[in-house]
Amino acid sequence: MTHNQQAVELSQAECLHLLNETFVGRVVHTDNALPEVEPVAYVMVGTAALVRTAPGSSLAKTLDQTIVAFQVDSVSPDLCAGWTVTGVGSADLVADPRPYLTGRALPPAWEHGDETSAFVRIRLQLVHGRRLTTRPGTLPAGADGVDSAPAGWLWTELD
Secondary structure: OEEEEEEEEOOHHHHHHHHOOOOEEEEEEEEOOEEEEEEEEEEEEOOEEEEEEOOOOHHHHHOOOEEEEEEEEEEOOOOOOEEEEEEEEEEEEEOOOHHHHOOOOOOOOOOOOOOOOEEEEEEEEEEEEEEEEEEEEOOOOOOOOOOOOOOOOOOOOOO
């Protein structure tokens, strides 16, 4: 039996619910005109992600008053089920995160420790997401366009 994968669009409410279920995401921004993707610890505060980072980090230096993307996902190891949520919004440095927390705990500190944390708030203005599901299908093997032969790596040199 084969399985058909299906991507289902999530509502904004579902996206915000999923963002509240985890505490590790990625911030996509530019640094010196080049794209950067940084893994971050965060906590959702309403429709904003409060990100914890190290003072002096590229996030702390480049995110203040910029537009960034924020992405979180959870995908099964066999790639058959999962979800992804992406938000876009304005970021700003936050001197004291406590007023924003309203009873929530701070995001976990990674290598820099609690005393030396910097905080960035990303106010998500656009949010969208998809859930990947599989459902049993009755297509004969190969009819779904997937080659059942072992995959090999394709290496290309960039000029």
